[in-house]
Amino acid sequence: MVEEKKHYMTLEGKQKLEDELEYLKSERRKEVVERIKVARSFGDLSENSEYDSAKEEQAFVEGRISQVENILRNAVIIEDDGNNTNVVSLGKTVRFVELPDGDEEEYTIVGSAESDPFEGKISNDSPMAQSLLGRSIGEKVTVNTPGGEMEVEILEVK
Incomplete structure (x- = not known):
């Protein structure tokens, strides 16, 4: 089965x-x-x-x-376990800045059935979320997007 x-x-x-x-x-x-x-x-x-x-x-x-x-x-x-608020995980909201231009963005990482980028909710299966999951505040992360690579720095996880 x-x-x-x-x-x-x-x-x-x-x-x-x-x-x-x-x-x-x-x-x-x-x-x-x-x-x-x-x-x-x-x-x-x-x-x-x-x-x-x-x-x-x-x-x-x-x-x-x-x-x-x-x-x-x-x-x-998705339940908030309350542990390690500095690490990006499913159900958390992450704020980051695009490098080097400085554009800030904020997304909540949710499951694919609930994702809605226009409401700031991205799927855990998306390239952005996959790159951010498990990372911590202050880390610089390279994200492979359909438009090419971009680098971001994680500012906040809540």
């Missing part, structure tokens, strides 16, 4: 997924079923674009439900 991938996330991230799942099952499913009913009333299904569109939407919703259920089934909650 193949072992399922573990999905690391915070309690907040897990709650968000649980809320999404509840919404998909209780509201979106009903909306899509209603769209299908209405589209069927238009007649011949072989040339009914409304029906085809509703069925595609139903497939998307059911796929997302399955995906979220799988993520939740394999969720591993």
Whole structure:
């Protein structure tokens, strides 16, 4: 039996997924079923674009439900152990400066299911996080990004 991938996330991230799942099952499913009913009333299904569109939407919703259920089934909650606040680890926020230009950035390292770079949350699988994990305040780290190498210095871990 193949072992399922573990999905690391915070309690907040897990709650968000649980809320999404509840919404998909209780509201979106009903909306899509209603769209299908209405589209069927238009007649011949072989040339009914409304029906085809509703069925595609139903497939998307059911796929997302399955995906979220799988993520939740394999969720591993990131807990702050309170130890070694100077070392970058999963669930912690790291502030660093790009060298030599001095641009400061701050990211929280989370699991891939919860990542959202626009909210300052990067996946533990990303090149940036992989380079920072296990490193300490004051360390200079070379990060291999798709755009090339960059060097950063870790300023703060919280």
